[in-house]
Amino acid sequence: MSQTIRTRKRSSVAVIGGGIAGQAVIEAVREQAPDLSIKLFCAEDHAPYDRVRLTELIEHGRPVDDLRLRPDEWYADHKIEVVTGTRVSRLDTRSLTVYTNDDAQRFGAVCLATGSEAMVPPIEGADKPGVFLYRYPGDCEQILGNARPGARAAVIGGGLLGLEAAKALVSLGCRVTVVHLMDRLMERQLDATAAAMLLNSMQDLSVEVLTEHATVEVTGEHTADGLRFADGDSLACDFIVVSVGVTPRIDLAKRAGLTCERGVVVDDRMQASAPDVFAVGECAQHDGIVHGIVAPIYDQAQAAAAAIARAKDVFYTGSIPSAKLKVMGVDLVAIGNVENGETVTFTDPATGVYRKLAVSEGQMVGAVLMGDTRGHELLLDIAKTGKLIEDPLATLARASEATAAELPDGAQVCNCNGVCKGDIVSAIRERGLTSIQEVVAVTRAGAGCGSCKPLVSEILKLETGDVVDEQAYLCPCKSLTRDDIAGVIREHGAKSVSEVATRCGAGRECGACKPGIAYLVSEINDNKHREERGARFINDRVHANIQKDGTFSVVPRIYGGVTSPAELRRIADVAERYEVPMVKFTGGQRIDLLGVSKEQLPAIWEELGMPSGHAYAKAVRTVKTCVGSRFCRFGIDDAIEMGIELEHEWEGVYTPHKVKAAVSGCPRNCAEASTKDIGLIAVEGGWQVRVGGAAGASVREGDVLVTVETKGDAMRIATTFLQYYREHGEYLERTYGFVERVGLDVVRENVLDESTGEPQRLRERFRLARAAVTDPWLERREPVHPKQFSEIDSEAAPAGRPAVAFGSESTPAQSPVAVNDSEPTPAGTPVA
């Protein structure tokens, strides 16, 4: 009988809930039923985003759009109707009618993916201003608004989410106290030893932890100013974040008359108590269990989708709970339960590594991997498949050395998108993929946080016999590409080159890649990285260009190449006073003072009183201009004004390689804009924007990206391209190589198509990066190290000294300070 029912094709399905679960359901349904009409109802104002990465909204101030699971085009391409900001108010399970406030629509099936909501503990005063939940982007915005450096924050809840919130607050400079009801942190995932080690890491970050503290009241007359505990103690704070857990959102299901316990009760097809109604994710209760983590969602979605599409039978038989996460800077994987059975552990307190495997009757029941999570894919697969374990200790040891080849097909490689090794392997075989980019694009593995990309790359190499395209290693010593290292930075929230070195070893062996990593760290952190000068080339330590004799050249910023008599006079005075050996015009319309000693730099900058021209850096160098319509009788538009504006907008922003730009006021192109990285040329009726030009070691005519009518559009597009290059160019890849590698069509798609929102986001990230830039020459007054501009036996000429000549002392800073050259200092007598 059921056979006949299932042959009837369904025409439509409504998925209620725009979270990770809702997204997983529509993706699985679309795969199995190409023609089914699918409508996704999102109560939030956003299309589905990755809530697991919510903390990034606080920590990195990212817009919600950065966490989007799929761009708008994807929904259009897959013919999925998405309504946002629309709450489903009622569901009639008989007629399968979905009611919103102003509409009612019938469907062939309904799938609930309503997720869960943050629990509000019954604490007196918890509704006071200054108490925030941690669940939605709006919560993050409110928290961000209060999280000033030095502010005292109390986080109620020492579970996974609470600790994530605490870490984000620490990164913003708040003084954080975590208040937890239980006797140890994350008691659902960690045993006592692991929890104690986690506690240590938190204390290293200056986070206070109060365990076994029951909060009974939020104090404060109007707004929250502290907490009172059951034992009578209290804690003063400026604001409070509550994260004590979640509770399934099942009110809609209850009102619809569906059987509910803790969640919506479902069978192995994820079907609820009414026919054609399904539930997936945190709102669903299967076999008595409600999962509050992402991993089970993908299996559940497959089962539900098969039933919805009336395809083959797929049964969901439960999941072993597992979570891969990073708490307080510590990598952690928790699988199943480690409280039962016989356990083996490996502990190295010095490096903060704790690995534990629990086995019962020869079968794995759980594992905790902390500090070193290698091999977790293998262990999870053993847990899932119920493989017999003969020697638990050997299994634990072998897991940390597991290579891609040893992973079974069922091992989950990408946790963000639930992609298994087998999915990747078959995609590579069936579609003949040869590059990481293709694999990511096709399988989605590595499209989330990117931390699994090294493994994806390994799998690709295995399949293709080591022939992998695009292996431009940023760190050849460790065979790590730019993408690999970017993944490491994103996953670990690394803010410095040394953190990257600690995580993956990049830069330690030969050091050549350190400037590239320094650039990557700064770019990904929107220039809010931790600067380490040792990772920079000498030019970027002293902000001047080293010459063949070890002296430096000084090129002050002259916006658009337009100067004034007074400025020229000042430059001339400085050149004379410091006996600068050569004064020369550069190819980019600037003035170069050559042959300056390191020690003279601060004083020369001070007397010039001009910002750095960045002629020494992989950065936006110059915007060359012709006189344009201001004076030139052929000029169509004002090249000088645009050049100066662009140079102000781009000043000081670092790039994968140097960027030279130019603006020409008419097609005669006197500023040679057609052979610049970015060139703008005024033409009748508008502006031509060219990119990827070069006239150095390589000569290439820049491609016309677009011709637009207004100056504003031209400038906006030029900036959008600059940021696109900043984010996607390989280190030391000029724009001409970049545009050829990526292809002009792809560049256009990303830079010009405003409907995707990406150009807007590129500009927003550019704005953030630009806002964090200061003039490096100001370090003349506040050097990053007392010896930034001097050697052991020399002193830098003080910046800001009165403008008097040095007389016959040609190099004022050559007198030995530490050691007398002719008479060795007697041993044991320290010299100042």
Next chain:
Amino acid sequence: MNPTATSPASRSGLIALCEAADVPFGEGRSVTLHGRRIAIFNTAAGFFAIDNDCPHQGGPLSDGLLADACVTCPLHGRRVDLRSGRVQGHDESVRTYELYLLEGSLWLNFDAMEPLAA
């Protein structure tokens, strides 16, 4: 092995160079002793002292990019091993010196360099 020993057998022949803190971590600085320009490096593997002039074209090695135990010349990228003074891929080397860290100060073994002073 970490070349920055903390307890030399004797202090005779040692020249006090500077406070350890005068050489920023991950960077090098130079000093002139007996007419020789010597580079002092502060790396993750300890402090090192070698001749400052790159054998290739005299580039200032103290301005080079450091890894754990090698430096890359800022002019043309010659890579010098800080332990042996050997230039990678070339039949060249630079002189290395014994360096000691004592109570926060750096000391160079003067006796060890004497034969070369010229």
